[in-house]
Amino acid sequence: xxxxxxxxxxxxxxxxxxxxxxxxxxxxxxxxxxxxxxxxxxxxxxxxxxxxxxxxxxxxxxxxxxxxxxxxxxxxxxxxxxxxxxxxxxxxxxxxxxxxxxxxxxxxxxxxxxxxxxxxxxxxxxxxxxxxxxxxxxxxxxxxxxxxxxxxxxxxxxxxxxxxxxxxxxx
Amino acid sequence: xxxxxxxxxxxxxxxxxxxxxxxxxxxxxxxxxxxxxxxxxxxxxxxxxxxxxxxxxxxxxxxxxxxxxxxxxxxxxxxxxxxxxxxxxxxxxxxxxxxxxxxxxxxxxxxxxxxxxxxxxxxxxxxxxxxxxxxxxxxxxxxxxxxxxxxxxxxxxxxxxxxxxxxxxxx
Numbered sequence: 001x002x003x004x005x006x007x008x009x010x011x012x013x014x015x016x017x018x019x020x021x022x023x024x025x026x027x028x029x030x031x032x033x034x035x036x037x038x039x040x041x042x043x044x045x046x047x048x049x050x051x052x053x054x055x056x057x058x059x060x061x062x063x064x065x066x067x068x069x070x071x072x073x074x075x076x077x078x079x080x081x082x083x084x085x086x087x088x089x090x091x092x093x094x095x096x097x098x099x100x101x102x103x104x105x106x107x108x109x110x111x112x113x114x115x116x117x118x119x120x121x122x123x124x125x126x127x128x129x130x131x132x133x134x135x136x137x138x139x140x141x142x143x144x145x146x147x148x149x150x151x152x153x154x155x156x157x158x159x160x161x162x163x164x165x166x167x168x169x170x171x
Numbered sequence: 172x173x174x175x176x177x178x179x180x181x182x183x184x185x186x187x188x189x190x191x192x193x194x195x196x197x198x199x200x201x202x203x204x205x206x207x208x209x210x211x212x213x214x215x216x217x218x219x220x221x222x223x224x225x226x227x228x229x230x231x232x233x234x235x236x237x238x239x240x241x242x243x244x245x246x247x248x249x250x251x252x253x254x255x256x257x258x259x260x261x262x263x264x265x266x267x268x269x270x271x272x273x274x275x276x277x278x279x280x281x282x283x284x285x286x287x288x289x290x291x292x293x294x295x296x297x298x299x300x301x302x303x304x305x306x307x308x309x310x311x312x313x314x315x316x317x318x319x320x321x322x323x324x325x326x327x328x329x330x331x332x333x334x335x336x337x338x339x340x341x342x
Binding site for chain 2: 004006080082088092095098109110113114115116118121124139
């Protein structure tokens with residue numbers, strides 16, 4: 001029986017930081033240097049992010065994280081793979097996330113998608129996520145995907161992974 | 172710590188049979204007697220159901236199951252409660268299900284909603300569902316909610332519940 005692998009979308013498959021920086025630039029003209037965002041929260045990094053995430057198209061037009069397409073395709077043959085996104089806070093984005101996966105990860109079937117509010121009811125063998133709140137309650141192996149907001153924090157209970165290349169080497 | 176209670180939507184909170192019978196009547200003029208549907212599958216009962224479930228408004232305008240509102244409100248104070256619906260097959264219905272819950276179960280927050288394809292990654296202490304395929308992999312206590320399609324089958328691994336009144340008496 002294949003192990004169940006649970007993969008987060010925002011900040012892991014989908015480049016939310018790039019999308020927020022693009023919208024910040026559009027609205028304020030300000031160029032954001034990603035190196036300045038290391039160790040601060042998403043809200044500190046992008047003060048208008050609570051507005052931008054509710055904008056139509058926010059999730060639908062986000063870029064794909066470097067290396068994620070090839071990696072997820074490879075892992076999809078090796079694991080019982082599920083994409084689990086805590087997107088319920090943004091109901092306009094539910095269909096956008098579904099369509100985004102259809103465009104960029106067409107080998108993922110509807111049976112493999114979960115859109116939730118909290119990940120406290122999600123079980124499996126391995127979870128990849130960029131937020132401690134999602135990994136904490138997971139019963140299996142927990143991989144913390146490096147993003148600027150979590151980069152300076154040490155998480156003794158999670159294994160840190162810095163790229164999709166690294167994930168494929170481990171899994 | 173409160174126990175995690177997982178509740179299905181279609182056929183448990185939402186009256187899918189009533190909705191399918193209404194659409195069958197609209198399209199063919201045929202009056203469907205629910206007693207004739209006992210022991211046959213949904214597809215046998217409603218040959219056009221695969222068309223009707225994709226119709227805009229199908230999930231949004233479904234009726235609420237008798238007793239479910241009071242019961243879920245009561246259980247929401249007693250359990251860590253999640254509404255888990257395998258609605259990913261019908262992406263047009265994702266937002267409809269969210270809005271339907273907002274109208275009929277306004278005390279349920281977005282943190283408590285899960286829309287998925289398969290329930291194989293859902294964990295918790297108690298699950299209420301009308302389909303064996305959803306209950307089978309659940310690690311906790313499994314309550315089979317009686318619906319015509321499951322009524323004549325015996326399920327030795329599940330406890331059968333016939334109404335929301337009965338559920339409240341047990342839980």
